[in-house]
Amino acid sequence: MSTEDIWAVAASFGEIFAVESPPTHSDMDVAFRRAGVLSPQSAPGSGIFSISKARRITNAFDQADEGKVDGLIRALTSSLVAKRVFEKTYDEVTQNLLDELRRNLARVGWGLSPAGSLSPLGVIDVQVGGREALEHQIKRLRNSGDDVSLILGAAKDSLEAGAKFVLEERQERYQPDESLEALLNRAMKLAGISTRPADVSSDASKALATINQSVPKIAEAVRKVRNDQGSGHGRTVMATMSMPEAAFIRDLTLSVVNFLLSEHDAHPRW
Known part of the structure; x- marks a missing residue:
C-alpha cells in the first residue's frame, strides 16, 4: 500500500468521525489503544487545547508503522460498527462518506460490507504460484481481522501453501x-x-526437537478445526470458537510458516 493510499483512508475515517457522534473522543481512545497507537485529544503539555477527531485520526495514521495500519483500520471500523453508524441508511451524507471509505479501503486491500464487516480483497489460490503468491496468502491471514471462520480457513491455506512452496x-x-x-x-x-x-x-537440543515434532501435529489440528468451523465448503453455520482461540491459531500458524520459510531460505537448495 502506498503512502497516498493510506492518507486517503485516514482522510475518509476523519471525515466520518468528524460528523458522527458517537463515536466520541473516548471511543476513539479505545480504538487507538486496540491498535497500539497513541493520539491524544490534547496537545502535549496542555490540558486545554483540544485536537479535532479528524486530526487525531490523521496523527494516529502518521505514527502507525506498516505493521499497525491494518490494526488501526480494523479498530476504527469496529468503533463505527459499535456505534451503529452503518445502520444509518436514511442519512445520505453518512452513506456517501461510507461509500468513499469503501473505495479508499479497496485501494489498500480491504473490502467493507454494507454492515461494516471487513475482509481482505482477492482470493489466493492455494496452489503455489511463487513467493509472491505465498506472501499474499500470508497477508490474507494477517488481515483476517475478527472473522473466526476466515482466520481458520486462511490458517490452513497458509500452512498448505508454505509447505507446497518449499516442495x-x-x-x-x-x-x-x-x-x-x-x-x-x-x-x-x-x-x-x-x-x-x-x-x-x-x-x-532435546527440547527443540520436541518443539519441531509438534509442527505436523499443529497442522493436523488446524486442518481439523478448519474443516469443522473454518471458511469454505459452503458452510452455513456460525463458528463457535472464541476470538482469542482463533487469534492464538492465527499467531501459531504465522510462527510455523515463518519458521519453515526462514529455514528453507537458510539452507542451500542444491
Whole structure:
C-alpha cells in the first residue's frame, strides 16, 4: 500500500468521525489503544487545547508503522460498527462518506460490507504460484481481522501453501490428495528442520526437537478445526470458537510458516 493510499483512508475515517457522534473522543481512545497507537485529544503539555477527531485520526495514521495500519483500520471500523453508524441508511451524507471509505479501503486491500464487516480483497489460490503468491496468502491471514471462520480457513491455506512452496522450490512433487500433515512433514525435512536432537546430551537440543515434532501435529489440528468451523465448503453455520482461540491459531500458524520459510531460505537448495 502506498503512502497516498493510506492518507486517503485516514482522510475518509476523519471525515466520518468528524460528523458522527458517537463515536466520541473516548471511543476513539479505545480504538487507538486496540491498535497500539497513541493520539491524544490534547496537545502535549496542555490540558486545554483540544485536537479535532479528524486530526487525531490523521496523527494516529502518521505514527502507525506498516505493521499497525491494518490494526488501526480494523479498530476504527469496529468503533463505527459499535456505534451503529452503518445502520444509518436514511442519512445520505453518512452513506456517501461510507461509500468513499469503501473505495479508499479497496485501494489498500480491504473490502467493507454494507454492515461494516471487513475482509481482505482477492482470493489466493492455494496452489503455489511463487513467493509472491505465498506472501499474499500470508497477508490474507494477517488481515483476517475478527472473522473466526476466515482466520481458520486462511490458517490452513497458509500452512498448505508454505509447505507446497518449499516442495516446489526443492523440485519435489506432491499428490493432490496428500494430507497437510504429510506435506508439512516433507517440507520440514527438505528445509533442514530436524525432529531429532542434534545433541542427545543437551536438554536444550532435546527440547527443540520436541518443539519441531509438534509442527505436523499443529497442522493436523488446524486442518481439523478448519474443516469443522473454518471458511469454505459452503458452510452455513456460525463458528463457535472464541476470538482469542482463533487469534492464538492465527499467531501459531504465522510462527510455523515463518519458521519453515526462514529455514528453507537458510539452507542451500542444491
